Amino acid sequence: MKRTLIIGATSNPSRYAYLAAQKLRNYGHPIILVGRKKGSALGEEIHLEKTNWEDVDTVTLYINPSHQPEYYDYIVSLNPKRVIFNPGTENPDFKNILLAKNIIPIEGCTLVMLSIGQY
Numbered sequence: 001m002k003r004t005l006i007i008g009a010t011s012n013p014s015r016y017a018y019l020a021a022q023k024l025r026n027y028g029h030p031i032i033l034v035g036r037k038k039g040s041a042l043g044e045e046i047h048l049e050k051t052n053w054e055d056v057d058t059v060t061l062y063i064n065p066s067h068q069p070e071y072y073d074y075i076v077s078l079n080p081k082r083v084i085f086n087p088g089t090e091n092p093d094f095k096n097i098l099l100a101k102n103i104i105p106i107e108g109c110t111l112v113m114l115s116i117g118q119y
Helices: 017-024 065-080 090-101 110-115
Strands: 004-007 031-034 038-041 044-047 056-063 082-085 104-107
Touching: 004 017, 004 065, 004 110, 017 031, 038 056, 056 065, 065 090, 090 104
Parallel strands: 004 031, 004 056, 031 044, 056 082, 082 104
Antiparallel strands: 038 044
16 A cells, blocks of 8 residues: 555545545545644645655645655655646646656546556
8 A cells, every 4th residue: 555645635535645645545545634724634634834744655735846845855855756736736846856866757637547557
């Protein structure tokens, strides 16, 4: 199972970040939720602070590229194997930073990847 950090997590069940959290959990992947607003989703706290979590395999992004620079150093410091840029989060500058740190950037959709067995 791949421990996944969701950045842009939300308590709103109609948002893709919430649906991804739900589906990741249904597939047995442990989740960590980080968001811009305090709350909870699926019984998990949405963290506002950038905690140094251990054993993060994947970071999946649900935040606009204009908000991503404040997370660059944080994500790199977690040393995940990959970062998924969900639709609307694509960011060539961050992609290049990740490649330089040997972190795999993936432009894809977490929900689709799970559905087709490519997560």
